[in-house]
Amino acid sequence: MKIFITGTARSGKSTLRLLLAGDRTSEVPTTLSYGAEQSQFEIDDEKITLEEAVMPADLFGYWTIDSEALLYCVDLSRANPRVDVVDHAIEDIMAFQKVNPHAPIILVGTHADKASNPAEKLLEINKLYGNRFDRAVAVSMAPKKILKEDFVDNLRQDVLGPLLVKKSPQETMETVVVVRQVHKYPKPPKPFPHSYERLWQTGAGPSDKLESEVSDFRAALEILRDYSKSNNPDTCSFFGSTVKLAFTRHLLRHHTDVVDELYKQYYNKDHATAGDLINELKEKLISQGDKLNRTGSLAQRIRFIERKANLEPTDFFALNQKIAERKITVSAPK
Structure with a gap:
């Protein structure tokens, strides 16, 4: 050792x-x-x-x-x-x-x-x-x-x-x-793209060093925004998220409507954490009733956020079972 x-x-x-x-x-x-x-x-x-x-x-x-x-x-x-x-x-x-x-x-x-x-x-x-x-x-x-x-x-x-x-x-x-619980994370089905780290740093901003919970939340929100290509409510854009998904060849992504709704709901929310964001996402996925691809981009982003923000790792088999049964399973924040 x-x-x-x-x-x-x-x-x-x-x-x-x-x-x-x-x-x-x-x-x-x-x-x-x-x-x-x-x-x-x-x-x-x-x-x-x-x-x-x-x-x-x-x-x-x-x-x-x-x-x-x-x-x-x-x-x-x-x-x-x-x-x-x-x-x-x-x-x-x-x-x-x-x-x-x-x-x-x-x-x-x-x-x-x-x-x-x-x-x-x-x-x-x-x-x-x-x-x-x-x-x-x-x-x-x-x-x-x-x-x-x-x-x-x-x-x-x-x-x-x-x-x-x-x-x-x-x-x-x-x-x-x-101070903080240590979680063991299973190996992801494929390596995380380098773009995730760049998105995380962009979202975290300069407060990353001293305001861990706040920066983790902002970074997690940016990771999910990139998935749905949601528009920033504070800026003006001529293109909707569907057009952006088409331009980036991701038009067939599933659950983008759920993630877009979540992004708009949490964009200006005070005192929210990355754990709150992931828990709400799971609740919305269960409510929608559409199972999650365990090796797809959204599942990978959830895994990445959980590692970076020290959240309890999601059991995607159990989550999909809950989606089928329409029951909520909650990931414990730090």
Whole structure:
């Protein structure tokens, strides 16, 4: 199991790496400004490699391929990270997620013994980073605690335990703050087109980094608008969606009327989420009574939105059964 550690400057990354490896005696190296340091150890016959890395985002993504998780360290005893630090970190996290889409991102708050309310501070930091962390855990590395016989075992259980035993987020330890549920997504029947990512970024806009729920909703709406070629209500267009579908050779697409209606309904809707959008789409499809092609473009877009917005994956066999029975099945938002 390969796990990467990064984080803000002087947050205790090297100390955490050495302690997780069971090394309480080595002198902590000076702050790593560039490159990588590695520690290896075993837990119940599971070989674990911890790699501490500091490098540009483009190299960071390449370096972290095939990782099981990313630990991001922040010193809870200090003020929240500056905006430029957060922006740089988000670039690293996105580079990591691009090559390891199913690996959890874990926020590790160090020096919890010096913070007045570690759990609240972790939630603040997660929000500052655009709600990108799957779990958050506060740890103390005070000298007196480090000397305790069970310190290393407890630290490993707090930080790495869920990765090793595959616990669900609901079965967490007392010191852990669960930020976001992690879903396992089945492999799509065919690769997602590159255009989906471009549409997502267009829809998300500049708020993507700090307003995760809002940007996810806007991006999901743009993905569906492109499917039905709906007109933006704020602009004037001489061509209706049917004409646009004909021009783009998609005139035979199914459910475009449902998606067009949904787009117009949600375009100016306040406080809506991507989960609301997908749930409403399913309800409309069931109401229409026309089964969904599981390998078609609309199903692919639903899968893509669910992955990007961290929604529970849709069981399309069950959905089509519900369509046949005219019953609603709801996808749980984060």
